[in-house]
Amino acid sequence: MKIQARFILFFTLLVILMNGVAFYLFHSSQRTIDDYHTSFERFIVLNEISQQTNTVYEAMNTYLTARTQEELTAYATERKILSQEKEELLDTVKNEGNDQLVTNYENMIESFLLECDITVQAFQRQEINQYSGHLNEAAQTSAFIQETTLTLINSELTDYRTFYNKMDQKSSYLQWMGISLFVSMILFSLLMAFWFSRGIT
Numbered sequence: 605m606k607i608q609a610r611f612i613l614f615f616t617l618l619v620i621l622m623n624g625v626a627f628y629l630f631h632s633s634q635r636t637i638d639d640y641h642t643s644f645e646r647f648i649v650l651n652e653i654s655q656q657t658n659t660v661y662e663a664m665n666t667y668l669t670a671r672t673q674e675e676l677t678a679y680a681t682e683r684k685i686l687s688q689e690k691e692e693l694l695d696t697v698k699n700e701g702n703d704q705l706v707t708n709y710e711n712m713i714e715s716f717l718l719e720c721d722i723t724v725q726a727f728q729r730q731e732i733n734q735y736s737g738h739l740n741e742a743a744q745t746s747a748f749i750q751e752t753t754l755t756l757i758n759s760e761l762t763d764y765r766t767f768y769n770k771m772d773q774k775s776s777y778l779q780w781m782g783i784s785l786f787v788s789m790i791l792f793s794l795l796m797a798f799w800f801s802r803g804i805t
Contacts, residue, residue, distance in 0.1 A: 621789075642696075646760050649689065649696045654753040656686045657716060661746050664720050668727055668739075679724065683717060690714070702759055709752045716745040 663682040667675040690713045698706040719742035726735035 646697050
């Protein structure tokens with residue numbers, strides 16, 4: 605084989621090898637980033653739902669105290685936000701491992717919103733006994749939501765630890781892979797140099 609052909613073959617193999625490694629590292633890094641982003645999004649959604657539940661309950665109590673249209677509108681706005689955040693559970697938090705728990709969590713939020721609405725309606729009709737009973741139900745359901753939020757966050761933390769350990773193992777693997785690739789490239793270059801020298805001589 606002519607020396608020019610050997611150079612072309614060598615650099616072609618070198619380019620293919622380097623591009624292959626670069627693609628693998630990029631793909632691996634992108635998957636890690638996506639997994640981290642998904643895990644972080646779950647924490648955010650759960651925290652927002654927990655805080656928004658408290659906000660809705662406080663907005664309802666403010667309306668029951670102030671009895672103004674402005675406070676009623678504020679309650680309706682906060683209620684709508686919580687309802688929208690509840691829908692995010694399906695896309696962000698729910699998976700095979702927590703399917704039943706998230707379904708129950710979803711139902712709790714729905715029950716909480718319903719109890720709040722019934723409380724407001726009973727208050728507007730001046731049905732004191734009914735209004736008081738549903739207000740207590742709303743408070744209890746809100747407490748259950750907070751407890752379940754903590755359970756889900758603890759579950760996410762467990763999953764995150766597993767993810768972190770895998771990421772640490774992958775980092776070590778990539779480090780050894782980089783070292784092995786570096787050594788392999790040196791050996792490959794020496795082999796090619798020997799091959800070229802034989803062609804020249």
